[in-house]
Amino acid sequence: IPSLKDVFAGDFTVGTAFENFEMNQEADRKLIAKHFGTVTPGNVLKWDSTEPQEGVFDLADSDAAVNFGVENGQQVRGHTLIWHNQTPGWVFRDAQGNRASKELLYQRMQKHIETVVSRYKDVIDAWDVVNEVIDASQPDGLRRSEWYQIAGEEYIEKAFLFARQADPDAKLFINDYNTHEPAKSQALYNLVQRLKAKGVPVDGVGHQSHIRIAFPSLQEIDTSLLKFAALGVEQHITELDMGVYSNDTDRLETFPDTLKKQQADKYKALFELFRKRKNLITNVTLWGKDDGNTWLRSFPVNRKDWPLLFDERLQAKSAYWSVVGTP
Ligand code: XIL
Numbered sequence: 145i146p147s148l149k150d151v152f153a154g155d156f157t158v159g160t161a162f163e164n165f166e167m168n169q170e171a172d173r174k175l176i177a178k179h180f181g182t183v184t185p186g187n188v189l190k191w192d193s194t195e196p197q198e199g200v201f202d203l204a205d206s207d208a209a210v211n212f213g214v215e216n217g218q219q220v221r222g223h224t225l226i227w228h229n230q231t232p233g234w235v236f237r238d239a240q241g242n243r244a245s246k247e248l249l250y251q252r253m254q255k256h257i258e259t260v261v262s263r264y265k266d267v268i269d270a271w272d273v274v275n276e277v278i279d280a281s282q283p284d285g286l287r288r289s290e291w292y293q294i295a296g297e298e299y300i301e302k303a304f305l306f307a308r309q310a311d312p313d314a315k316l317f318i319n320d321y322n323t324h325e326p327a328k329s330q331a332l333y334n335l336v337q338r339l340k341a342k343g344v345p346v347d348g349v350g351h352q353s354h355i356r357i358a359f360p361s362l363q364e365i366d367t368s369l370l371k372f373a374a375l376g377v378e379q380h381i382t383e384l385d386m387g388v389y390s391n392d393t394d395r396l397e398t399f400p401d402t403l404k405k406q407q408a409d410k411y412k413a414l415f416e417l418f419r420k421r422k423n424l425i426t427n428v429t430l431w432g433k434d435d436g437n438t439w440l441r442s443f444p445v446n447r448k449d450w451p452l453l454f455d456e457r458l459q460a461k462s463a464y465w466s467v468v469g470t471p
Contacts, residue, residue, distance in 0.1 A: 145460055146468045148453075149181040152415075155422040159221060159429035161186040161383065163437065164205055167212045171458050175433060177216040184221040184382070184429055185209035186439075190230040194260050198234055198252065201259055210267050221382070221429065222264065222271040224319065225257055226303045228289035229276075236290040246295045253299070254306045261310035270427070272319040272350055272382065273307045274300050278331045285331030300335070301344045308345040319350030319382055324364040329371055336375055348378035354431065354440075357406050358390040362417050369421050379424050383431040385438060385451035386411060386463075392444045399450045404462050411453070412466035434458050 148158045159182030166172035176183065187193060188205040195201050213220040235252055238244045244252075261271065277300060279287040286292055291299045300318075307316050318336060322328050332349065339346050349372050353365075372379055388396070388403050418425055432438045436456035440449040453464040 145464075148179040148464075148468065151468045152419070152428070155419050156425050157181040157219065157427045159183055159219075159427055160433045161223075161429065161431045162209075162212075162433070164188060164209055164212075166437070167208065172433075173212075175454065175458055177218075179433070180218060182219040182221055182427055182429060183209075183213045183216070184223050186223075186432070187230070189222055189260065190224060190227065191235065191256065192230045192232050195256055196232055199255070203260075203263065206260075206264075210264050214267055219270075220264070220268045221380075221427070222261070222268040222314070223382070224272040224275040225260065225307060226253070226273065226277075226291065226299070227275040228287065228291065236294065244294060246298075249291070249294050249299070250302055253302060257303065257306040258310045261307055261314065265311040265314065268311075268314060270315040270317060270348070270380065271307055271311075273303050273316045273346075275319045276321065277318070278320050278328055278335065280325070280327035280331040285334055297335075297338075301339065301342065304339070304344045304346055315347040315378060316345055317348040317350045317378075317380060317382075318346055319352060321352040321354055321383075323349070323351045323353075324355075324360040324368045326367075329368045333371060333375065336372075336377060340375065346377065348380060348426075349375075350380045350382035352383035352431075353381050354383055354385055354387070356387045356390055357403060357410055362410075362413055365414070366417055366421070369424050373424050378426050381418065381425060381428040384428060385431045385440060386414075387440050387449050387451045389447075389449065395447045397448060399448075403450075407450070408462040408466035411463040415467045435461075 152158050158180055160180045161184045163186050188209050194206055210220055236244050277287050304316055320332055336346055418428055432452050434454040435450045435452050438451050440451050455461050
């Protein structure tokens with residue numbers, strides 16, 4: 145069967161997120177090596193994994209994940225440096241257990257970013273420097289995370305500056321979800337514009353793209369891609385998957401044929417859109433490869449879901465064939 149990365153060669157690179165256990169299972173390993181030109185470690189580069197205790201870096205899992213990409217001849221996306229989730233509580237507290245000062249926070253941030261980014265500077269060519277910092281319901285558009293509560297918008301600037309210092313060659317991304325929503329897209333746009341005006345080294349915008357069969361429309365996605373073109377940033381689709389439900393409560397035990405067909409049609413149209421916008425998009429990464437190992441089986445609730453291009457047995461789904469073009 146055709147390799148996804150070959151099908152889109154000349155358009156954009158195609159990637160997948162993966163978990164370390166997949167490196168040890170031959171079928172998973174082979175599928176990842178065959179279809180994807182880039183890989184994103186799904187969890188092991190996050191702060192709780194790389195620096196669980198202050199100054200105690202545990203990089204065995206991230207080393208293994210990054211080496212896996214190298215062995216496959218793949219580019220590696222670094223995900224992620226600064227986030228409100230999967231970050232240990234100590235980061236935000238001082239020795240007395242009170243809220244850390246801004247100075248202490250920046251000291252920890254610099255040490256963390258410097259250590260992790262410089263270690264992988266020869267391999268990781270793009271970093272999600274900050275993840276999910278937007279909250280469009282706030283007047284300044286910024287999420288009231290612990291980062292924000294201690295340091296305000298400035299923490300975002302510092303993160304990019306520290307990352308640039310640690311690796312002048314890596315492309316530095318700001319990554320978020322629901323970027324097709326007009327208010328969210330606008331808030332993100334405004335932030336990137338402010339950062340660029342200050343000379344903060346933001347190279348790219350990452351659209352997570354955890355979408356559903358029923359929404360958003362391709363038109364909404366396209367509008368958002370075209371919007372960011374005006375900022376002259378690179379764009380990556382960083383975490384694509386297509387959940388089958390339109391709410392958080394439905395449950396299905398099997399994947400109905402009608403939904404299979406709708407999903408295949410939407411995946412096809414979506415990749416056609418990405419191809420049409422190949423001058424704006426340089427990478428499309430799926431958040432996993434097979435329905436057996438998707439984060440959507442535990443988020444937002446435990447239920448079956450079928451959001452990816454390969455099924456539980458690693459066989460190509462209709463969605464896969466519609467993307468590559470049926471033989
Ligand atoms: C998810 C992982 O896939 C899960 O294994 C983990 O339990 C939670 O995080 N947005 C992101 C990713 O930026 O880091 C998340 O990854 C999915 C949502």
